[in-house]
Amino acid sequence: MPEDINGKERGKGREAAFAKKRFGQHFLTDKNLLNKIVRVSGVMAKDCVLEIGPGQGALTSALIDAGAQVYAIEVDKDLTGALQERFAGSASFELINADALAVSFTSLSTGRGCKFKAVSNLPYNISGPLIFKFIAERDAFTSMTLMLQKEVAVRLAARPGTKEYGVPSVLCQTYFDVSLEFTVSRNLFTPRPKVDSCVIGFKVLPSPRARITDxxxxxxxxxxxxxxxxxxxxxxxxxxxxxxxxxxxxxxxxxxxxxxxxxxxxxxxxxxxxxxxxxx
The missing domain is CATH 1.10.8.100 (rRNA adenine dimethylase, C-terminal domain)
Structure with a gap:
């Protein structure tokens, strides 16, 4: 699975100042692109959305504007205060200050009484483990729309006989319909990462693509x-x-x-x- 990708911080803007390499943070603020992600995700009014790594809340805001109920998991305590302030008073926002890898998506889904659509610009440093966690806890979701490093996204959608095809390709495609949606230039992130990204969609299948006994x-x-x-x-x-x-x-x-x-x-x-x- 992917290694951490640490982009160089550029400029002295608010976003660059907040981004932390240890959390794999790269913020996206282009409103047109954020709205495109929401459209591709198929999020509609009253949908329960799980967002991992909301950062400063740019995608969160677009999801709330679409009418979603957003449950955001953010590990960075330096960002949670700003998020709480930004969405103070919003009944459509709940913040969970925790490591997403330590959160039971299944319990969260049961506790909130709904299945999630996951929509996230995933932190680079945990994207690999999170993909396997999504597979293991797929019953908590109907779909996932995720921003990943492009090379990782291509690997997940790879077909047999290609050099990109591997364990993640097989396991993801066994349990999900996987579709590459669109590429996002590295130049649209702050700080600028070393690689381009890609939005990839996963639709949870009602049963595995093949008969599996164990x-x-x-x-x-x-x-x-x-x-x-x-x-x-x-x-x-x-x-x-x-x-x-x-x-x-x-x-x-x-x-x-x-x-x-x-x-x-x-x-x-x-x-x-x-x-x-x-x-x-």
Missing amino acids: EAFFSKTVKAAFSQRRKTLGNALKTLGFNTEKVLAALHRVGIDPKRRGETLDIQEFAALAGAFLEP
Whole structure:
């Protein structure tokens, strides 16, 4: 998953002064772009929206203007006071001062009595772990519209047989419809990051794209297949703890050539393979 991307701070403006590298903060203030994000997200009046890393509240404001009830999670205590002041008196805003990775989205959804649409310009330094958390707690959401580093977004939407295709691609596309929406230039952020960003959409599927009997083992199988990209499946899958005979038998059972590599398998093949290992 992505490494932290630390952009150089430019200028002496209010946004640059507030941005902290340790939180992966890059603020976006272009109103036309913010409204475009809201439109792409499909947020409508009365929708429950979860925003992670609201920063100074620019996207938050656009979401509230669209009629959403916004639940914003912000870890930076230097920003929470300004956010509370900006949205003081608004019944459409609730601020949660916490680390998003430590918050149970499932409990939050249950407690607020609604499923969320997540709409966020995700902090760069936690975007990878958050994607896996969204997968694990997907029942709390109907959709996610996220701003990510472009290279990360491309990876999540990658197809089999491409160099970008990997574990995140398989797992995201197993549980979501994934769509690249539009690219956002690095020049529109303060401070300016080193890479362009991309808005990517995830629509939660009612059930996984393939039949999966054990989600944890399915994930483990996918990770094993990509653990040594230059190795064939016959060798890479030994990291699951099975001997050569068991690995070859499972591959043979589902008609997959042991000489293939993980990046050539589609979701249905990964699901069938994981199931074959679990058969007696």
